[in-house]
Amino acid sequence: MLQKQKRLVSYIVVTLIITFIINIAITWISRSTRQEIDYGTFLTMIQDNQVESVKIEDDRLLITPKENGSDKKVYYTGTLNDPQLVDKLHTAGVKFSTPVKDVQWPIVTFILTWILPFAMFYLLGSFIMKTLGNRIGGTGAMSFGKSNAKVYIEKKTGVTFNDVAGQEEAKESLSEIVDFLHKPSRYTEIGAKLPKGALLVGPPGTGKTLLAKAVAGEANVPFFSLSGSNFVEMFVGVGASRVRDLFQQAEKNAPCIVFIDEIDAIGKSRDSKLGGNDEREQTLNQLLAEMDGFDSSKGVVILAATNRPEILDKALLRPGRFDRRVIVDKPDLKGRQEILKVHGKNVKLDSSVNLREIALATAGAVGADLANMVNEAALRAVRMGRDVVRQDDLFEAVETVIAGKEKKDRIMTEEEKSLVAFHEVGHALAAALQKETQPVHKITIIPRTMGALGYTMQMPEKEKFLISKEELAEQIVVLLAGRAAEEIIFKKATTGASNDIERATQIARQMVTIYGMSDKFGVMGLESIQNRYLDGRPIQTCSTETSAEVDREVLQIINNCYEKALSLLKDNMESLCKISSHLLHKETIMGDEFMDILNSTRV
Structure with a gap:
């Protein structure tokens, strides 16, 4: 309330100053168009027929000269009580008049001069600031520190736990919070406290925001939802003010749930080595202070979501702030x-x-x-x-x-179609002829909009969570078998295997650096994963000399797998040619049809 009063006083003072400046400017402009002359000069102008009109006032004469180019000035001089003035003006043919005296009311003059301009500028300024504030995400001139939180009630979210599937563990963790809000006595009797906050962590698209809305729908309490970027503004201190306002609203509406999406926008680690952002750090400090200060027994729960937990400040993650980390991972x-x-x-x-x-x-x-x-x-x-x-x-x-939509208008030459067919059948044969690979579901040579000229689709019979060294090696063989088929049949290499080579190299490198499946390095970890829930890019943790040795080891694995792919296809040339010919004719064959042809050629 005190801040609002200060802002109102400041705004009134600014408006008064503007009104005062406008009054001074009008007076100066009106005076700048008038010039004083002596009475003798005035009489000379009458004699020379240079005067168009004269306005006779009590203390002065306002003289309007005849048009003289761009000179628009009005002259004035004293009256001097000249009794012959009217005759002189009449004789010279000059228009003259005396203004009718109106009753002057000081209060009316004050209103017209000060009150009316002040009211006009105040209303105009309020309208402009409100419009500008709405465009930049605020709510008007007086609300730079206001929270932008949208309030959702169960009717508006329309989401419950029944609408969220594939995240049973996450739902179980959050259902305790819902139950606590419904029946707090069950927990307080035994001495349990409501968790102050829960951090939802997982890759994009896994349903973190949907889960938060489901919690609001199940709990049937006010739900404050906003993004971390809503706190960050160009003015230093505004974000911290909005955090304070948000928690004040939350305490007034308790029990309630506050959901901050993409909290990494304000919760990044305060690392002085990289330089700081004063506004963001002040906002984070205020958030930490507010989470420490509010009483969880009132039923205020903070939910936050991020897919970059590794960059969050450690003080934000400690128990007492976010007591619970809920993993919302890819579904099985x-x-x-x-x-x-x-x-x-x-x-x-x-x-x-x-x-x-x-x-x-x-x-x-x-x-x-x-x-x-x-x-x-x-x-x-x-x-x-x-x-x-x-x-x-x-x-x-x-x-x-x-892979994108089928691109049926892309016309390939017969040689290219034949090359793509042998390439894809090479993948399929390598998958079918090994023990630890996934069955082939479909083979096609119809181009797709994402760049693939054809592809082989494999579909597992069951889901696996652990992959052995032998299975990874066989995956590399399948990936390299397309290039092997090209070299066996056409005696040349093309650009069609670029994605296969990239994926094969990635698997081989992970075997050496992360999975500890290298004969040379054993179980030594040479890389670590950063941004696990985003790109999962590995970061080297070894020296440059070791990195060169890693490259040689990766090359050895790839070469061995490529030799195996060549051997498999050479031993099954009849199947390779027959299936490729059938694929060229039909353009798409399913897994059962593929296996029937393969089995008939191997009898």
């Missing part, structure tokens, strides 16, 4: 199937649809990806003139999200 097979069921309720699915197969084909996909795939399948069904979504719509949607 069962989780993906449940997510598909949730999104499948909103579309008409054919009775033959098997969501488990789709879940198997989408390993590594997050909830947002799966929702997009279901929507793409529904769009395809409408495009094909059907009123239900079939299994082939869903599989095509998976391929569209992963």
